[in-house]
Amino acid sequence: MLKQSVIELPKVGEKRAQQLAELGIExxxxxxxxxxxxxxxxxxxxxTEILDQEKxxxxxxxxxxxxxxxxxxxxxxxxxxxxxxxxxxxVSFFNQPYLKDKVIVSEELAVYGKWDAKHQSLTGMKILAxxxxxxxxxxxxxxxxxxxxxxxxxxxxxxGEHSDEIxxxxxxxxxxxxxxxxxxxxxxxxxxxxxxxxxxxxxxxVVFEEFFLFQMQIxxxxxxEKAEQNGLAIAYDNDRLKKFIDALPFELTTAQKKVxxxxxxxxRRPSHMQRLLQGDVGSGKTIVAAIALYATMTAGFQGALMxxxxxxxQQHVESLxxxxxxxxxxxxxxxxxxxxxxxxxxxxELENGEIDxxxxxxxxxxxxxxFSNLGLVITDEQHRFGVNQRKILRExxxxxxxxxxxxTPIPRTLxxxxxxxxxxxxxDEMPAGRxxxxxxxxxxxxxxxxxxxxxxELEKGHQMYVICPLIEESEMLDVQNAVEIYNQLxxxxxxxxxxxxLHGKMKNAEKEVIMETFKENELQILVSxxxxxxxxxxxxxxxxxxxxxxxxxxxxxxxxxxxVGRGSQxxxxxxxxxxxxxxxxxxxxxxxxxxxxxxxxxxxxxxxGPGEVFGFRQSGLPEFAAADIxxxxxxxxxxxxxxxxxxxxxxxxxxPEYAPLVAxxxxxxxxxxxxx
Ligand code: ADP
Ligand code: MG
Numbered sequence: 001m002l003k004q005s006v007i008e009l010p011k012v013g014e015k016r017a018q019q020l021a022e023l024g025i026e027x028x029x030x031x032x033x034x035x036x037x038x039x040x041x042x043x044x045x046x047x048t049e050i051l052d053q054e055k056x057x058x059x060x061x062x063x064x065x066x067x068x069x070x071x072x073x074x075x076x077x078x079x080x081x082x083x084x085x086x087x088x089x090x091v092s093f094f095n096q097p098y099l100k101d102k103v104i105v106s107e108e109l110a111v112y113g114k115w116d117a118k119h120q121s122l123t124g125m126k127i128l129a130x131x132x133x134x135x136x137x138x139x140x141x142x143x144x145x146x147x148x149x150x151x152x153x154x155x156x157x158x159x160g161e162h163s164d165e166i167x168x169x170x171x172x173x174x175x176x177x178x179x180x181x182x183x184x185x186x187x188x189x190x191x192x193x194x195x196x197x198x199x200x201x202x203x204x205x206v207v208f209e210e211f212f213l214f215q216m217q218i219x220x221x222x223x224x225e226k227a228e229q230n231g232l233a234i235a236y237d238n239d240r241l242k243k244f245i246d247a248l249p250f251e252l253t254t255a256q257k258k259v260x261x262x263x264x265x266x267x268r269r270p271s272h273m274q275r276l277l278q279g280d281v282g283s284g285k286t287i288v289a290a291i292a293l294y295a296t297m298t299a300g301f302q303g304a305l306m307x308x309x310x311x312x313x314q315q316h317v318e319s320l321x322x323x324x325x326x327x328x329x330x331x332x333x334x335x336x337x338x339x340x341x342x343x344x345x346x347x348x349e350l351e352n353g354e355i356d357x358x359x360x361x362x363x364x365x366x367x368x369x370x371f372s373n374l375g376l377v378i379t380d381e382q383h384r385f386g387v388n389q390r391k392i393l394r395e396x397x398x399x400x401x402x403x404x405x406x407x408t409p410i411p412r413t414l415x416x417x418x419x420x421x422x423x424x425x426x427x428d429e430m431p432a433g434r435x436x437x438x439x440x441x442x443x444x445x446x447x448x449x450x451x452x453x454x455x456x457e458l459e460k461g462h463q464m465y466v467i468c469p470l471i472e473e474s475e476m477l478d479v480q481n482a483v484e485i486y487n488q489l490x491x492x493x494x495x496x497x498x499x500x501x502l503h504g505k506m507k508n509a510e511k512e513v514i515m516e517t518f519k520e521n522e523l524q525i526l527v528s529x530x531x532x533x534x535x536x537x538x539x540x541x542x543x544x545x546x547x548x549x550x551x552x553x554x555x556x557x558x559x560x561x562x563x564v565g566r567g568s569q570x571x572x573x574x575x576x577x578x579x580x581x582x583x584x585x586x587x588x589x590x591x592x593x594x595x596x597x598x599x600x601x602x603x604x605x606x607x608x609g610p611g612e613v614f615g616f617r618q619s620g621l622p623e624f625a626a627a628d629i630x631x632x633x634x635x636x637x638x639x640x641x642x643x644x645x646x647x648x649x650x651x652x653x654x655x656p657e658y659a660p661l662v663a664x665x666x667x668x669x670x671x672x673x674x675x676x
Contacts, residue, residue, distance in 0.1 A: 002029035002165050009157055019145040020154075031158045032166070033625045034151070035190045035206070036138035039199070047087050052117035057128060057137060059110040060084035066103040082109065082122075090121035102127050110137065136193050155191055163188070169664035170209060171657050174642060180205040190626065204635070207627040211636045214622060215420060215643035216665060222274070222421035223647060230399055231272030234375050236264070236295035244294055244327070248287065250431065256284055259425035263292050263403060266423070267299075267376065273401035276419045278409050279427030280597035281562025282434070285405050286316070286537075288427070289378050290323050292403060297329055297356040301375025304400075305359045310335045310508045311515055312380070315536060317359045334360040334369070337508045371398075378403045408555050408562075409598045411605045413629040413636055417622070420640070436595045437565035439573045441549070441588040450545065450574055451492055457543055458497055458524050462569065464543035466527045467560055469551040485547065486527045493525060502528040530556070539567035549575035549591075550584035554604035557587070558597055583607055605630055 006028060007017040025031050040057055050056050060082040070076045078093040080103050091111055093099055103109065113124040128137060128149075140151050166184040168175065175182065181189065186205035193199035224230070241264075245252065252260065259277060266273035279285045293303040305320075307313050317333045324331065332346050332355045349355045353372030358364065362379070377400045404422065415424065442450060454464055466489065468482045486501040493499060500514045500523035518526045519538050526541075530552075544564045549557060557575070564571040575592075579585045590603050609630070629636055646652050653662050 002032070002162060003027050006031055006154075006158075009154065009161065011154065011157060016146075019143075022143060023141070023146060028158050028162050031155060032162070032187055034140065034155070035626050036140050038139050039136040039193070040139060047084055047089065047120070050115045050117065052115065054115050055113070055125075056115055057110055057112045058082070058084065058089075058115070058122060059108065060089075062103055062105050062107055062109050063088060065105055066100045068097045068100055070097070078103075078124075082111070087120075090119070091124050092121065093124040096124075099124075099127055136196075136199060138191050152191075159188060167660060167664075169660050170212065171646075171661055173657065174208075174212070178204075178208065178638075180208060183209070203626060206625070207632045207635050208639055210624045210627040211632070211639035212643055213665065214417070214624075215640045216646065216661070218420035219643050219647040220665075225274050225421060226271045231270050232301070232375055232399055232401060233270040234267040234296055234299040234301055234401065236267065237298035240298045241291070241295050245291060247326075248323070252287070253284065253427070253429050253431055255279075255427040255429035256288055259427055260288055260291055262423075262425045263288065264295060267292065267295060267401050272399060273376075273403065274422045275401075275403050276415065276422045276424045277403055277405045277427070278415070278424060279405075280430070281408055281559055282430065282566055283427040284431055285380075285427065286319065287323075289380070289403070289405065290320055292376060292378065293320070293357050294324065294327075294329065296376040299375065301373050301400075302350070302353065302355065302371050303357045303376040303378070304364060304371075304374065305357065305378045305380065306362050306364050307359070307380040308362065310337060310361060311511055311536065313359050313361055314512055315515070316380075319537070320357065320359065330354060330356045332358045334358055334364060335508075336361065374398055374400045376401045376403065378405065380405045380407075408559050409601050411598075411602045413633045414605060416636065416640055417629050433568050434565060435568070435570050437544075437561055437571045437573050439561065439575065439592045439595070441575045441577065441592050443578050444576055447576060450576070451489075454543055454545070455493065455496075457572070458493075461540075462543060463518070463521060463523075463538065463541040464525045464545060465541055465560075465563055466525060466545045466547065468527065468529060468547045482527055482529055489525060489527060497524040498522065499525040499527060502526060504529055530560070536563060537566060538563075540569075542567070542569050542571040544571070544573040545576065546574070547576050550577040550579040550588065553608060554587050554590060554600050557591055558600045561591070561595075562597075 004027060005017065006012050006020050006025060007014065009028065009031075012020070020026070020031070023034065025034050045056055045058060047058070050058075061084075062080060063083045064081040066078055066080040068076055068078050074095065076095055076097045078097055078100055080091055081088055082091055083089075091113070110128040111122060111124045112126050112128060113122045115122055126149075138152065140148060142148055142151055163184055166187060168183050170180065170183070174180070180186070181201050181204075183205070186202040186209075189198050189202035190206055193202060245260075259279075263273070263275060263277075266275055277285055277288065289305060293305065296303040305316060307316060313333060313335050317331055320329075320331050330349075332349070334343065334346050338346065346355065346358070347369060350358060351370045351372055358369075365377070377398075379402075404419070409426075410418070458464060466485060468485050482501060482503050486499060490499045500518055502511055502514050506514075514523070514526070515536070517523050518541075521540060542564050544561055546552070546557065546560060552560070561573040564573060573591075575588055577584065577588055579588060586607065590600065594600060627635070646658070649655070652658050
């Protein structure tokens with residue numbers, strides 16, 4: 001059984017099993033699939049190209065019998081000669097006389113040690129295990145208690161005992177179509193490839209398998225979620241909706257119209273809507289959300305809008321109330337700081353259906369809230385909440401239509417991995433009349449010049465955000481704190497302009513007051529930590545100053561930049577940074593070169609990897625053993641297409657060709673292991 005615990009293997013006791021568990025290896029299959037993160041290409045190291053004192057692995061043939069000289073009680077030297085191609089060199093090991101048995105004349109050996117170029121000799125540190133002595137020595141992530149050689153031994157044992165149980169899990173048609181190695185061969189070659197070519201073939205097979213199996217599950221989930229009996233048909237009132245849209249203060253962009261149609265069509269259908277709404281910062285997702293919520297209400301259902309912060313919730317309630325002003329729509333705000341009495345009131349009105357739309361933080365659906373008839377749930381800045389939410393909704397037995405909105409665009413590869421079971425709507429156009437934000441990167445000594453220039457802009461009646469990364473003095477990082485900057489700016493701009501401050505340690509009520517005064521232009525400058533990162537909308541603010549900008553990720557910088565350029569005035573984003581490394585410089589450069597959120601997020605993914613980008617690590621992005629959604633993006637697309645085609649077949653689960661796949665995925669038994 002591949003699924004049995006490693007403890008069943010010879011040489012593995014309780015202690016070893018525990019050490020392996022620390023590496024995430026629990027079953028035999030985990031061990032077999034614990035692939036190396038790189039290989040040392042031993043064959044290609046020629047003696048002449050090895051640097052003096054470099055630590056290397058050298059492979060060669062033993063050409064003289066090993067001799068041990070002992071000095072005193074514990075000291076010894078083991079010496080022999082090896083030959084690589086036609087060059088002979090000396091090898092010595094100090095105080096490891098027992099290694100003598102491993103050195104056999106005329107046999108191949110791989111020794112890791114320090115090279116002395118002048119004397120053409122190697123001071124050996126270890127003799128590589130048999131499996132490591134191929135041309136490619138696998139190198140694994142290990143820890144103190146499990147060493148490379150131990151791991152290799154165990155992997156070999158596991159293959160020895162269990163390789164017969166490794167069965168093909170892909171349909172043969174796909175194996176043939178893409179000329180894939182069979183599963184057993186590929187898994188073995190991932191650890192011990194004969195040569196580069198075999199490694200590439202093994203990798204290609206393993207990556208395809210991972211993506212394909214994952215996509216099979218995702219597409220399966222999509223089908224169940226969309227099944228008719230699972231959803232609601234929201235029969236909204238077309239006339240009222242049209243009237244509402246016509247009365248908006250602006251005309252919707254073509255892209256907004258298109259996604260609104262997609263969403264409304266989904267809602268009207270009895271099947272379950274699972275839709276991801278992507279759009280760059282400022283592209284106008286909120287109004288689309290408002291239309292969907294209003295439509296829901298006209299159909300007699302309730303709607304919920306969930307956002308990541310209380311400030312944002314507050315702001316959404318205000319803008320919804322404005323939009324719905326002449327219409328009779330009951331909108332409520334429910335957050336962690338809602339007072340107990342008011343909360344009671346809201347809860348009962350939600351339960352008896354008096355409230356049409358509730359806006360709150362993500363805790364909304366977790367706090368024992370009962371709805372009279374929930375029809376639509378919209379989440380803003382979805383990546384902060386992650387896939388868990390879908391699980392919560394399912395567990396509560398609610399079947400509302402669901403619309404997820406992302407703060408900034410997600411690269412396609414991430415989207416089809418993390419949200420593969422959803423349909424996607426994209427707003428790929430900005431409202432007319434927007435002037436792209438101009439972004440500049442300056443070094444810290446130029447701050448005073450920047451402020452002098454900013455003063456001129458403020459004199460035109462505009463407002464400015466100033467963002468600082470941390471609020472408290474940190475010993476480790478030399479980050480200026482927001483308070484210090486606040487004081488500095490207050491001095492600089494007095495008496496002409498008023499400065500306010502917003503940070504995470506403030507009470508929500510205080511934050512609201514500050515936000516409100518900034519909106520009313522009683523404050524012209526708002527110094528803030530990233531609490532304003534998401535969603536705030538003050539079109540009169542045209543300047544964004546980001547201090548220590550290199551401490552932010554690209555997606556975050558782009559999101560911050562999106563706070564300006566929301567009106568018809570020219571706007572500026574100034575990045576103040578002195579990046580210490582190339583990655584930091586690269587980030588600043590990208591920001592000054594593009595305003596396109598899709599481009600920014602692709603770059604972010606390339607630079608930082610999927611785990612870091614958008615906080616996906618916490619939100620349940622699957623971890624692949626060998627595949628990388630950036631590097632292997634093409635295979636991901638192919639695997640997804642194949643999985644979709646299989647799910648389109650009727651009753652594919654009972655076709656013999658797919659029997660191994662069905663067995664491997666445990667369809668219908670354990671459910672979806674990636675999601676639960
Ligand atoms: P985001 O997609 O970042 O959530 P918002 O929904 O906050 O963007 O919209 C940004 C700004 O653009 C808001 O002030 C909104 O009123 C305005 N807006 C949205 N759609 C349009 C449009 N079609 N024409 C003009 N302004 C629009
Ligand atoms: Mg928004």
